[in-house]
Amino acid sequence: MPVGEGGAGRGPEQPPADLPADPSPVADNAHELVLRSPFVLCRRCGAYVSAERGAKRLKDLCPGPLPPLDRCSPAERERRRRREKLLQGLHPTSGASPGA
Numbered sequence: 001m002p003v004g005e006g007g008a009g010r011g012p013e014q015p016p017a018d019l020p021a022d023p024s025p026v027a028d029n030a031h032e033l034v035l036r037s038p039f040v041l042c043r044r045c046g047a048y049v050s051a052e053r054g055a056k057r058l059k060d061l062c063p064g065p066l067p068p069l070d071r072c073s074p075a076e077r078e079r080r081r082r083r084e085k086l087l088q089g090l091h092p093t094s095g096a097s098p099g100a
């Protein structure tokens with residue numbers, strides 16, 4: 001005598017798979033962008049974008065973090081200084097508060 005389809009049929013629902021919790025790592029050659037309105041700054045290399053400068057440098061690959069201060073060339077030292085200013089919310093060259 002055939003059993004047919006009289007059984008319960010469906011199995012228990014599968015729980016949704018856990019999403020991976022690890023943050024996606026930033027690629028070595030990608031800028032790590034921080035918004036400091038009206039500027040967008042790369043935290044690694046110090047390149048930044050503003051309305052007057054445009055995004056020229058940020059279109060290139062990120063050259064990586066700046067070397068320590070005692071090993072910086074003058075240009076790198078300047079880039080470091082501007083990055084610090086930007087991270088403080090100040091204008092990178094004049095040091096003025098952009099909101100003022």
Ligand SMILES: [Zn+2]
Binds near residue numbers: 061
């Ligand atoms: Zn960069």
